[in-house]
Amino acid sequence: MIDVNGLTKQYGPVRAVDDLTFTVKPGVVTGFLGPNGAGKSTTMRMILGLDTPTSGTALIDGSPYAQLKQPARRVGALLDAKGVHPNRSARASLLWQAQASGLPAARVDEVLELVGLSGVAGKRAGGFSLGMGQRLGIASAMLGDPEYLILDEPVNGLDPEGIRWVRGLLRGLADEGRTILVSSHLLAEMAQTADHLIVIGRGRLVADTSVHEFIKGNSAMATVVRPAGTEAIAEMEAALAAAEVRFVRGADLDGRPTITIEGRSSDEIGALAFSAGVPIAELTERRASLEDAYIQSTEGHVQYQATTQPTSRETSQVSLKGKHRA
Known part of the structure; x- marks a missing residue:
């Protein structure tokens, strides 16, 4: 060792x-x-x-x-x-x-x-x-x-x-x-x-x-659920509300309605949907990457840090200035 x-x-x-x-x-x-x-x-x-x-x-x-x-x-x-x-x-x-x-x-x-x-x-x-x-x-x-x-x-x-x-x-x-x-x-x-x-x-x-x-x-967990059909969406939201679980409505890349629940695992949400008899088309647990967790854990420990993130316009101007000098 x-x-x-x-x-x-x-x-x-x-x-x-x-x-x-x-x-x-x-x-x-x-x-x-x-x-x-x-x-x-x-x-x-x-x-x-x-x-x-x-x-x-x-x-x-x-x-x-x-x-x-x-x-x-x-x-x-x-x-x-x-x-x-x-x-x-x-x-x-x-x-x-x-x-x-x-x-x-x-x-x-x-x-x-x-x-x-x-x-x-x-x-x-x-x-x-x-x-x-x-x-x-x-x-x-x-x-x-x-x-x-x-x-x-x-x-x-x-x-x-x-x-x-x-x-x-x-x-x-x-x-x-x-x-x-x-x-x-x-x-x-x-x-x-x-x-x-x-x-x-x-x-x-x-x-x-x-x-x-x-x-x-060092990172938050969230579960995204996509109920199978319009009626299932209402049923899932009702089940979450009855269990006093907070949720946010949203949509996936194809525009299909989704429900996001912060701080709850896919096991928990899947069990809740099953007990309520809600048909589920998709159930995904999302966790942050190592990079996200690293940034979170080292916040306050960074010695060399820019005060602000450059805008796309500022980035373009810096790039153009560099080309002009070359």
Whole structure:
């Protein structure tokens, strides 16, 4: 496990990480979320021994990173995909890392094959696209076949196929019992990848929970029912009124009448319709996305935030000004 306990990092008057405590368990993908400036990268750097905490501890399997024996075989990390020599080939970049860590040279070709870079292994890393650079960074993290994997924005710059590949890789590694901590701003992707979430804001813990419970606890639920026929609509509304359940009339995209009930599950509304003998054509439970829940939970924890949303006219003017300057 990765155990973070009371972790604090002070830079002059700025407290980047503030008494942070959480545990990353094996066998699950743990997503690490937070607004820009929340302290995610600083926390990861302290876990990896790259920054010294002002106070608190960050332990991997009960020890600081610096005290691990053969750390490359225990922990793989990607914090900055651009941290490679631009004039070295992909294979050369990995080979010196393998040699420095006492890893067999054959492992280099294995990870290049794993990330899909075998065909460009001899090309200079400086000529790689952002997505190819990310793949090379993941290959570096996987060199020692580690049991712990710490990745900062690993899907940044990847195309849909690459994002799907990373998702499958992380899920597969977690299924093997490895410990995975991954940060990302792509919340829709994180909703499909992570089992558990650590959410921080302004260096403090905001949430430490499963993805399901996080969405459930930070978003409203609503059920939309479409009764089968005009008479059924009146009967459903009467049944809801008799049960003192508030509802809102509406319509779907085809203009068919619907009834929306906030805060009630589809099980509850379905049971009510059944007991009242109301025929139902559609019954849908709606919950917010991970993005909606994230925005709700981090409200008040955002360090850099615009005061207003630009109108479409303002957006167009900015775009036109940019084109004029170009």
